Amino acid sequence: MRASARTPPLLVLRAAAPPTPVGPRGPLPLPWKRRQPIGWAASAPPRRGGFPRACGGPTAMLKAKILFVGPCESGKTVLANFLTESSDITEYNPTQGVRILEFENPHITSNTKGTGCEFELWDCGGDPKFESCWPALMKDSHGVVIVFNADIPSHLKEIEMWYSCFVQQQFLQDTQCLLIAHHKPGSGSDKGNPSLPTPLNKLKLVHSNLEDDPEDIRLEFIKYLKSIINSVSESRDREEMSIIT
Numbered sequence: 001m002r003a004s005a006r007t008p009p010l011l012v013l014r015a016a017a018p019p020t021p022v023g024p025r026g027p028l029p030l031p032w033k034r035r036q037p038i039g040w041a042a043s044a045p046p047r048r049g050g051f052p053r054a055c056g057g058p059t060a061m062l063k064a065k066i067l068f069v070g071p072c073e074s075g076k077t078v079l080a081n082f083l084t085e086s087s088d089i090t091e092y093n094p095t096q097g098v099r100i101l102e103f104e105n106p107h108i109t110s111n112t113k114g115t116g117c118e119f120e121l122w123d124c125g126g127d128p129k130f131e132s133c134w135p136a137l138m139k140d141s142h143g144v145v146i147v148f149n150a151d152i153p154s155h156l157k158e159i160e161m162w163y164s165c166f167v168q169q170q171f172l173q174d175t176q177c178l179l180i181a182h183h184k185p186g187s188g189s190d191k192g193n194p195s196l197p198t199p200l201n202k203l204k205l206v207h208s209n210l211e212d213d214p215e216d217i218r219l220e221f222i223k224y225l226k227s228i229i230n231s232v233s234e235s236r237d238r239e240e241m242s243i244i245t
């Protein structure tokens, strides 16, 4: 299926559960579990009834939709594939619209009830030609990860636009946003924090370097997902309370 600016093709990447990953320090506590086979969809899959309260009792799965946005070629797809253990690094193939990767992680549960969680990671194309699709991408998202290359000065300016559009204008909290300064091999840049203008300098910033410290970004991402799922869980609790009282 070919790309179209109006209805971007959405690659729903759903692969069989991977083996438990093993890192240099032994088995990793992060056995990502993807749920269904790989396939293509002509449009976004239907949101299945919003939060689980709508489809079951208090132990129903929590679901969260996380967007990966940011400038072209900053490494969103590479990171998304790495973090969900979907595929290895390949040559650059600009994302046309969005790809949706669905996954679970049994080690991420809501704080209070130990409820399981499902995630959708929406890996969005950075090309502004897809701007007309952004409202559809943003809808019902619970978190926004902005990926940029700290070595490219224009990226520092560009991420202001991504933040404004995808976080501020969606009335998301800053805690729902994560900045990832992605370091490609040979970039030679250190992990010093780039000087970001207000309000970007208030956001949580982490570095990713898949060659030198691959597990660092994996752990940071898990922390971020946990914080997102806790806020989803709290929001569901509030909704339930408002119905009861």
Ligand SMILES: Nc1nc2c(ncn2[C@@H]2O[C@H](COP(=O)(O)OP(=O)(O)OP(=O)(O)O)[C@@H](O)[C@H]2O)c(=O)[nH]1
Binding pocket: 070, 071, 072, 073, 074, 075, 076, 077, 078, 079, 089, 090, 091, 092, 093, 094, 095, 096, 124, 125, 126, 127, 183, 184, 185, 209, 210, 211
């Ligand atoms: N070896 C290596 N190559 C990387 C890494 N990060 C990015 N690259 C290279 O940079 C290219 C661009 O990265 P992508 O992740 O596709 O960029 P993107 O942000 O998804 O770009 P758009 O889809 O156009 O928005 C990749 O195809 C890789 O060739 C990395 O950590 N290691």
Ligand SMILES: [Mg+2]
Binding pocket: 076, 077, 078, 093, 094, 095, 123, 124, 125, 126
């Ligand atoms: Mg991409």
